[in-house]
Amino acid sequence: MLTTLFGISIFVFIVLRVIPGDSITGSLGIETGALSETQIQALREYYGIDKSLIGQYLSWMTSFLRGDLGFAYSNGVSVLELTKAALPVTMELALVGTVLGVIMGISVGIFSASKPGSIRDFAGQFFGLLALAIPGFVLSTALVTIMANKFQYFPNGLEYMTPWQNLSTNLQQMLFPGLVLGIAVAAPVMRTTRSALLETVDKDFVRTAHGKGVKARTVQFKHVLRNSLIPIVTMTGIQFGYLLGGAVIVEKIFALPGMGRQILDAINKREYATVQSSVMIFAILFVTINLLTDLIYRKIDPRIK
Amino acid sequence: MSTVKEKNWVNYYFQSVSGIVGAVLILLVLIASLASAFGILPHDPLEQNPVDALKGPSGTYWFGTDQFGRDIFSRCLDGVRRSMTVSITAVTIATLVGVFLGVVGGYFGKALDSLVVRLSDVIFAFPAILLALAIVNSLGNSWIDTSLAIAVVYTPIFIRVARGPVLSVKEMDYVKAVRILGFSTPRAIFSHVLPNVLPPILIQVALSLSWAILTESGLSFLGLGTQPPDASLGLMVSEAQPLAAFAWWSLAFPSILITVIVIGLNLVGDGLRDALDPARRSS
Numbered sequence: 001m002l003t004t005l006f007g008i009s010i011f012v013f014i015v016l017r018v019i020p021g022d023s024i025t026g027s028l029g030i031e032t033g034a035l036s037e038t039q040i041q042a043l044r045e046y047y048g049i050d051k052s053l054i055g056q057y058l059s060w061m062t063s064f065l066r067g068d069l070g071f072a073y074s075n076g077v078s079v080l081e082l083t084k085a086a087l088p089v090t091m092e093l094a095l096v097g098t099v100l101g102v103i104m105g106i107s108v109g110i111f112s113a114s115k116p117g118s119i120r121d122f123a124g125q126f127f128g129l130l131a132l133a134i135p136g137f138v139l140s141t142a143l144v145t146i147m148a149n150k151f152q153y154f155p156n157g158l159e160y161m162t163p164w165q166n167l168s169t170n171l172q173q174m175l176f177p178g179l180v181l182g183i184a185v186a187a188p189v190m191r192t193t194r195s196a197l198l199e200t201v202d203k204d205f206v207r208t209a210h211g212k213g214v215k216a217r218t219v220q221f222k223h224v225l226r227n228s229l230i231p232i233v234t235m236t237g238i239q240f241g242y243l244l245g246g247a248v249i250v251e252k253i254f255a256l257p258g259m260g261r262q263i264l265d266a267i268n269k270r271e272y273a274t275v276q277s278s279v280m281i282f283a284i285l286f287v288t289i290n291l292l293t294d295l296i297y298r299k300i301d302p303r304i305k
Numbered sequence: 306m307s308t309v310k311e312k313n314w315v316n317y318y319f320q321s322v323s324g325i326v327g328a329v330l331i332l333l334v335l336i337a338s339l340a341s342a343f344g345i346l347p348h349d350p351l352e353q354n355p356v357d358a359l360k361g362p363s364g365t366y367w368f369g370t371d372q373f374g375r376d377i378f379s380r381c382l383d384g385v386r387r388s389m390t391v392s393i394t395a396v397t398i399a400t401l402v403g404v405f406l407g408v409v410g411g412y413f414g415k416a417l418d419s420l421v422v423r424l425s426d427v428i429f430a431f432p433a434i435l436l437a438l439a440i441v442n443s444l445g446n447s448w449i450d451t452s453l454a455i456a457v458v459y460t461p462i463f464i465r466v467a468r469g470p471v472l473s474v475k476e477m478d479y480v481k482a483v484r485i486l487g488f489s490t491p492r493a494i495f496s497h498v499l500p501n502v503l504p505p506i507l508i509q510v511a512l513s514l515s516w517a518i519l520t521e522s523g524l525s526f527l528g529l530g531t532q533p534p535d536a537s538l539g540l541m542v543s544e545a546q547p548l549a550a551f552a553w554w555s556l557a558f559p560s561i562l563i564t565v566i567v568i569g570l571n572l573v574g575d576g577l578r579d580a581l582d583p584a585r586r587s588s
């Protein structure tokens with residue numbers, strides 16, 4: 001875990017710091033040409049890019065670990081402050097998306113597996129395929145267009161509200177982006193649910209339960225579904241991580257001030273410090289979630305050492 | 306020599322419905338890309354006809370026109386060609402580099418292997434679109450930059466897919482026999498290890514192509530891929546945002562095309578999986 005994080009930090013540094021030249025041309029653009037040699041030297045010292053690459057990496061990492069994530073050049077707000085406001089938005093969105101996705105995925109999975117090979121199964125599988133294939137930005141754009149123009153309903157056009165400011169507005173603002181992300185999660189969850197159910201139905205203990213005269217419904221929920229949960233939980237954990245990636249695009253379309261939008265804004269304004277630290281935070285989050293999934297997975301399946 | 310002709314995997318592939326549907330869809334997509342590459346389009350994708358701006362689908366403009374009166378059908382085909390070019394380039398690079406690193410790492414083990422595994426762990430620690438975004442931000446917006454960025458993102462999957470089977474195949478008696486017979490290591494790898502890890506790689510190529518299409522269109526949607534006035538499916542969706550309310554065709558057709566390509570590639574992947582996996586084949 002620590003070696004991976006160390007590797008990630010070097011990778012982020014190489015991708016974002018070494019390749020793009022320097023942040024002076026980045027922040028000033030063509031005006032750089034008007035600067036005198038001394039001015040450029042002063043700016044290089046100011047941004048810390050007069051040091052060697054290793055020196056730059058070390059100074060970035062030491063301040064990063066101390067909680068100093070740098071400043072956004074354009075307005076001087078610290079990246080730490082930006083992140084404190086943006087991270088909860090992304091986490092809430094990811095949570096809403098996962099919950100909606102799991103509900104949809106498991107329901108369609110059960111529906112599909114209840115009669116394998118039937119039209120019902122075909123419809124369920126077609127839903128799975130479609131949900132996998134429609135890009136989030138297409139679904140978001142279509143939803144925004146339809147809701148805003150046909151129903152004059154677009155809560156995301158209002159100013160963003162945190163759950164503490166106005167819970168009802170907040171949930172309305174989270175609903176559609178959450179739904180878009182949820183559909184992306186539902187596809188693999190549906191496929192996993194379907195195949196796990198079909199596999200469990202053939203097990204001896206299910207036949208025994210039926211033989212004992214347990215009600216079919218009880219068998220379906222208590223024996224089959226319960227024993228199919230392990231792969232479903234694992235798949236959900238994996239998807240939760242991927243959902244963070246999807247959030248980058250969805251947050252932009254639905255104007256949610258989360259981590260994804262923070263990174264996109266920073267890229268557009270060429271704020272290298274913000275991009276670098278935000279990408280790093282995103283990666284740490286992703287690794288942590290994958291680690292947690294692994295732990296939960298081990299916990300619910302005692303067969304795994 | 307057996308007299309009964311063994312059915313090869315191609316025969317099995319065309320027995321599955323999803324395989325056939327997928328193959329047909331992808332064939333159409335390839336024809337569309339070729340038509341655009343050779344300039345066989347009803348209109349010039351960049352030509353503006355202000356008089357015909359925002360016209361709905363008709364005999365002249367099959368998919369309607371955009372706000373500049375450009376033919377959306379021609380732009381869609383041009384966009385399909387661009388998306389396919391980027392995705393195929395990216396997945397080709399990812400396959401070659403990933404399989405090479407995976408096979409070499411898995412076959413030789415030791416420090417080299419752990420370095421390869423570490424590297425793929427690091428790349429796996431980023432959501433795909435985010436990593437592609439960061440790399441494109443550094444490299445630039447040309448199609449080759451986008452391809453490289455997507456290639457980096459999907460290389461570790463191929464490392465993983467190739468390395469796993471190599472680890473088990475290299476312990477097989479027939480590979481040991483090849484080594485005892487004194488054949489060179491490259492020959493052992495190329496003619497005896499590689500063919501046996503090919504099926505999972507082939508399936509992965511189809512699936513990765515579908516993800517690459519999604520990543521490419523996502524990047525151009527965000528303005529980090531193909532730049533206007535050139536056409537790209539993702540960019541067309543983004544440009545259609547303000548128009549969609551009164552010109553549904555500007556949003557609908559590029560969206561449907563992306564979805565159809567991704568569905569097609571997924572079906573091909575499913576078909577390949579059924580055809581190449583003997584365990585599934587019997588059922």
